[in-house]
Amino acid sequence: MSAASQALAARIPDAQVKTAFGQTTAHVPLHAWSEAARHARDELGCAQFDWLGVEDAGRPGAVGQRHAVLLHVLDPDTKDGVLLRTELGPDDVLPSVAAQWAGAAWHEREAAEMFGIALAEGEPAHLLLPDGFSGHPLRKDFVLASRVVRPWPGRLEPGEDGTSAPSRRRTAPPGVPDPSWGPRYERSEEDTRD
Incomplete structure (x- = not known):
């Protein structure tokens, strides 16, 4: 500057x-x-x-x-x-x-x-989000549910066979809450193919 x-x-x-x-x-x-x-x-x-x-x-x-x-x-x-x-x-x-x-x-x-x-002028009309949307997506505490519902479709980490726990603790990407949150998603054969 x-x-x-x-x-x-x-x-x-x-x-x-x-x-x-x-x-x-x-x-x-x-x-x-x-x-x-x-x-x-x-x-x-x-x-x-x-x-x-x-x-x-x-x-x-x-x-x-x-x-x-x-x-x-x-x-x-x-x-x-x-x-x-x-x-x-x-x-x-x-x-x-x-x-x-x-x-x-x-x-x-x-x-x-x-x-x-x-x-100061009160609650504005929606500008970017649809009516009925709840939450504020740019806040750090907003849960990015799409990262929880469907796991990463890429290759498995070395040592992972899809049924056992990974060989090391994996960190969750930003915006992903505790694993106990939300619906469960079972991997299909199609998701595990290379």
């Missing part, structure tokens, strides 16, 4: 500026989120919206309890930008920045639907 972007981040009110891996971020408290966004647009000239994203920042045992929201905006003339970051707890509501950048509305709706974040 350029020195100009670092200078922009340093001018955000109530922000703690941190640089890691070449990326400078202005960390702002949730109550200052809207004001920091307005300041970036009006005072710093960052009139171009780039993206808004969410990270499930939960720690083991507290997954889905804390989210980080990131906003990247640019100065259209210099192409220098600023990255704003705030954190939400399980009961916090994200103030909208769509009044500053209309394109942010879509990103905020996606965050609400995929991560379960509460928005």
Whole structure:
């Protein structure tokens, strides 16, 4: 990130500026989120919206309890930008920045639907998921049932004959819950062919 972007981040009110891996971020408290966004647009000239994203920042045992929201905006003339970051707890509501950048509305709706974040304007209509879908698929605690119902169709590991336990403990891929969860699937002859 350029020195100009670092200078922009340093001018955000109530922000703690941190640089890691070449990326400078202005960390702002949730109550200052809207004001920091307005300041970036009006005072710093960052009139171009780039993206808004969410990270499930939960720690083991507290997954889905804390989210980080990131906003990247640019100065259209210099192409220098600023990255704003705030954190939400399980009961916090994200103030909208769509009044500053209309394109942010879509990103905020996606965050609400995929991560379960509460928005200030209430529950949005479904954007990406079908009606009746339950859960938030981008959270770490969302169970990827397709990985449980049908096992990997590839070759067996050395030492596995399909009936006995594997010779070493196999780790489950991300998103796969405890083996006792969900329906059982019996391998057929067709699944065990090479």
